[in-house]
Amino acid sequence: MARQTVAEQFVDVLARAGARRMYGVVGDSLNPVIDAVRRHPSIEWVQVRHEETGAFAAGAEAQLSGRLAACAGSCGPGHLHLINGLYDAHRSMAPVLALAAHIPSAEIGTSYFQETHPDRLFTECSHYCELISHPAQMPRVLQTAVQHAIGRSGVAVVGLSGDVAGQDAPRQAAASAMVTRRPAVRPGDAEIDALARMIDEAGAVTLFCGSGTAGAHAEVMALAERVKAPVGHALRGKEWIQYDNPYDVGMSGLLGYGAAYEAMHEADLLILLGTDFPYTAFLPEGVRTVQVDIRAEHLGRRSRLDLAVWGDVRETLLALLPRVRPRTDRRFLDRMLRKHADALEGAVAAYTRDVGGHRPIHPEYVASVLDEEAADDAVFTVDTGMCNVWAARYLSPNGRRRVIGSFSHGSMANALPQAIGAQLLDRARQVVALSGDGGLSMLMGDLLTLPQHGLPVKVVLFDNSSLGMVDLEMMVGGFLPYGTTYPATDYAAIARAAGIHAVRVEEPGEVRAALREAFAHDGPALVDVVTDPNALSMPPHVTGRQLAGFATTTSKLVLSGGVGRMIQLARANLRNIPRP
Numbered sequence: 245m246a247r248q249t250v251a252e253q254f255v256d257v258l259a260r261a262g263a264r265r266m267y268g269v270v271g272d273s274l275n276p277v278i279d280a281v282r283r284h285p286s287i288e289w290v291q292v293r294h295e296e297t298g299a300f301a302a303g304a305e306a307q308l309s310g311r312l313a314a315c316a317g318s319c320g321p322g323h324l325h326l327i328n329g330l331y332d333a334h335r336s337m338a339p340v341l342a343l344a345a346h347i348p349s350a351e352i353g354t355s356y357f358q359e360t361h362p363d364r365l366f367t368e369c370s371h372y373c374e375l376i377s378h379p380a381q382m383p384r385v386l387q388t389a390v391q392h393a394i395g396r397s398g399v400a401v402v403g404l405s406g407d408v409a410g411q412d413a414p415r416q417a418a419a420s421a422m423v424t425r426r427p428a429v430r431p432g433d434a435e436i437d438a439l440a441r442m443i444d445e446a447g448a449v450t451l452f453c454g455s456g457t458a459g460a461h462a463e464v465m466a467l468a469e470r471v472k473a474p475v476g477h478a479l480r481g482k483e484w485i486q487y488d489n490p491y492d493v494g495m496s497g498l499l500g501y502g503a504a505y506e507a508m509h510e511a512d513l514l515i516l517l518g519t520d521f522p523y524t525a526f527l528p529e530g531v532r533t534v535q536v537d538i539r540a541e542h543l544g545r546r547s548r549l550d551l552a553v554w555g556d557v558r559e560t561l562l563a564l565l566p567r568v569r570p571r572t573d574r575r576f577l578d579r580m581l582r583k584h585a586d587a588l589e590g591a592v593a594a595y596t597r598d599v600g601g602h603r604p605i606h607p608e609y610v611a612s613v614l615d616e617e618a619a620d621d622a623v624f625t626v627d628t629g630m631c632n633v634w635a636a637r638y639l640s641p642n643g644r645r646r647v648i649g650s651f652s653h654g655s656m657a658n659a660l661p662q663a664i665g666a667q668l669l670d671r672a673r674q675v676v677a678l679s680g681d682g683g684l685s686m687l688m689g690d691l692l693t694l695p696q697h698g699l700p701v702k703v704v705l706f707d708n709s710s711l712g713m714v715d716l717e718m719m720v721g722g723f724l725p726y727g728t729t730y731p732a733t734d735y736a737a738i739a740r741a742a743g744i745h746a747v748r749v750e751e752p753g754e755v756r757a758a759l760r761e762a763f764a765h766d767g768p769a770l771v772d773v774v775t776d777p778n779a780l781s782m783p784p785h786v787t788g789r790q791l792a793g794f795a796t797t798t799s800k801l802v803l804s805g806g807v808g809r810m811i812q813l814a815r816a817n818l819r820n821i822p823r824p
């Protein structure tokens with residue numbers, strides 16, 4: 245094999261680890277690597293306008309594909325711009341390798357032009373963060389970084405000076421096998437037996453699901469059926485669990501709805517499946533609790549556990565199912581299904597405004613039409629802010645659609661960048677960004693990336709001329725809303741100037757046609773929907789118990805509003821309760 249430079253070897257190792265793209269902005273210190281990417285047959289350089297976009301895009305790609313994705317920033321400010329997107333990828337458990345190019349190696353430690361210290365900067369948002377200061381560290385340091393990203397599901401960062409990248413690598417990288425897929429991890433027999441015993445001995449059982457239930461829909465349903473358990477979910481579990489689910493009692497949390505809260509609090513045994521649900525105020529204290537998670541460090545960090553089970557949800561349930569006694573008593577389940585349907589009916593009843601005729605356009609109307617018009621296998625990327633509420637309430641999961649947001653890190657401006665990564669992964673799939681006007685304008689330069697790379701992303705802009713979510717938070721917290729409004733802006737005109745098909749919609753009657761046209765358009769499109777900034781009120785009834793929780797998480801709110809097509813599932817589940 246011919247001699248390789250460090251840069252060539254770097255790209256080669258990434259490609260062999262499964263990476264197909266590296267997102268970023270070029271810079272002097274990156275030049276040898278960019279040149280190696282240019283010449284490599286199976287890895288593509290994706291030029292973006294802001295490195296943060298690149299990191300978000302890599303994170304989204306990795307979340308959708310399960311494969312490694314890469315991003316890069318040049319020395320100093322270039323890689324500093326990556327950091328927020330990397331935090332998001334890391335907290336979303338997306339395997340991402342970030343290359344932080346460094347200043348000339350001989351200048352490190354002298355406050356040189358553009359000097360930062362990437363090996364210190366990125367430690368908090370990565371599993372591995374090291375500097376390659378000598379060519380002989382290759383390929384091992386990069387391979388180790390890759391194994392951290394894939395093996396521990398998160399970010400790994402490698403710092404590399406341009407001069408080191410241009411040197412010859414003394415060792416060949418060929419033929420060293422690497423892990424590219426995750427193992428199936430099953431807990432030991434002792435834990436499985438203990439769990440089976442606890443379930444058999446318990447009265448009412450409730451399951452509560454997070455993103456760790458991905459790929460385990462059938463097993464979760466089988467357990468719910470066996471022990472007649474209501475199934476609630478967290479926001480990140482919704483896309484995996486809420487569809488085709490005769491045991492669905494809704495979502496818990498700040499954006500929650502339905503009877504998940506009651507089902508968790510009224511159970512005798514609560515089983516948390518693959519969830520790192522952060523809001524302890526919503527978790528019961530006096531209920532026996534089991535948690536199953538692939539990450540041992542997640543076990544017990546939100547609630548006191550009676551049993552901690554370390555393993556994949558799917559593997560755990562496969563081993564558990566035959567050991568659990570089947571039940572026939574559905575009383576608790578049926579009571580919760582009824583409560584759930586009642587709660588949703590109540591939400592629908594409270595939501596009596598004529599949203600289809602409301603002007604400015606009601607955002608819930610936009611979301612409900614979007615849910616109907618979008619493809620059955622669409623990828624939705626959702627901006628932090630009120631779009632999270634609309635997505636949680638109105639996008640109907642079906643096992644084929646995907647919903648990606650900044651659900652753990654909670655950063656604004658994620659939707660457009662994540663849509664870029666999603667669309668590059670599959671140009672034929674419908675990718676829809678639900679953007680806020682605050683979020684879109686924050687990284688708006690990357691609208692230009694859509695036509696530049698011919699990406700047919702559809703941006704649905706909820707244009708309320710405000711930082712709506714914070715506006716609401718200020719009111720709930722007793723503050724005078726301040727610093728939350730924007731002047732009206734014609735984003736459709738901006739998008740058209742960027743070469744994007746765009747329309748501005750101010751009449752509710754035009755929403756559906758505008759969305760249809762955008763989805764049918766063969767290229768990027770933006771639908772700038774002028775929406776009502778005062779869309780949501782506080783819920784009429786917050787229980788005393790919830791209030792006690794909120795006192796400790798001051799100014800947090802539970803939002804009211806409609807619930808979209810979920811009501812149909814709840815009604816169908818009630819109809820399908822077997823009659824004795």
Ligand SMILES: Cc1ncc(C[n+]2csc(CCOP(=O)(O)OP(=O)(O)O)c2C)c(N)n1
Pocket residue numbers: 627628629630631654655656679680681682683684706708710711712713714
């Ligand atoms: C980078 C970043 N800055 C600030 C915040 C705080 N924040 C959360 S939501 C939000 C408002 C988002 O506004 P917009 O995108 O217009 O969505 P809207 O809520 O109006 O629908 C802000 C400022 C944040 N989460 N992330």
Ligand SMILES: [Mg+2]
Pocket residue numbers: 680681682706707708709710711712
């Ligand atoms: Mg807004």
